[in-house]
Amino acid sequence: MEYFSKGYEIAKRVIVLIIINIIVSLLNFNAIARISSFHGIHFGVKLTFPKIILDLWDLVSLPRKGFEIMGVSIVPNTSLLMVIVYLIIYIILYSFLSYAYLVYILKNGLGEPVGAGLNRVLDLIIYSLIFLFIGLAMISFASLHPSLLVVSIFILLIITYFIYAAPFIVVSLDKDVFESINISIKLAKTDTYFKYTLVYVLIIIIASIPATILVVNMKIIGLLLAIIPISFLGLVLTVSTELVIKDLCSRLQ
DSSP states (O other), X not given: OHHHHHHHHHHHHTGGGHHHHHHHHHTOHHHHHHHHHOOSOOOOOOOOOOOSSOOGGGSOOOOOOSEEEXXXXXXXXXXXXXXXXXXXXXXXXXXXXXXXXXXXXXXXXXXXXXXXXXXXXXXXXXXXXXXHHHHHHHHHHHTTOTTHHHHHXXXXXXXXXXXXXXXHHHHHSOOOHHHHHHHHHHHHTSHHHHHHHHHHHHHHHHHHHHHHHHHHHHHHHHHHHHHHHHHHHHHHHHHHHHHHHHHHHHHHO
16 A cells, blocks of 8 residues: 555654664563573564554464463463563553654654643553553453453454554644544444554465564564664554654544
8 A cells, every 4th residue: 555655664763763773672571582582493473553663473373372462461470560560661661662752753754843741641641541440341351251362352352443542643643542543433334444444454364474473483583683674664564654643634624
């Protein structure tokens, strides 16, 4: 689609942003520990919907250990309180970085003025907390019976599809989180949004196959080899997503 080709050209203008993708990837100590401690041969695919900062682990299928939410494994011996504290700290830092990341793309990539101030970081935090609550609710639901796992995953995918545009709308259109979610739901009902999301997910799935083989099986060496190209791909996909969302939002007005 044209959004991806335009996204590639614009991403080259703001390529410095891959530093943030790399930093976010390297700060995921849980994922690094999992590949370091894994023994054997691992293959897999990853399904990830659009988000502002795509890091390496969004394209790497890690060896499964219990439930996973926002990159953290929740296994029987895991302290739920510690996980929640970690996730809240992560959400706050990620929200600040996401705001700065998208603002830089808008100003230096698209050459557009940005009306959203730092107060919109709070909206990004609220969005992530809503998503965290939904994720924990799905984990609780799935734990009731093994057969409910597939249902929980399906529900989570549907919810994510309808609201993933909200953080982009918060920053680029300077809207509060609840209005942004409402707009995202409207966009999700369009053919363009559906087709874009489908192609996006296919790109992630295809790229995740070699990324998973390289990073999980070659461990730190594989991580170092993959992190730069995957970070640039993440930047291209974020710019492309911003382009399609702005285009669709302009049609709603």
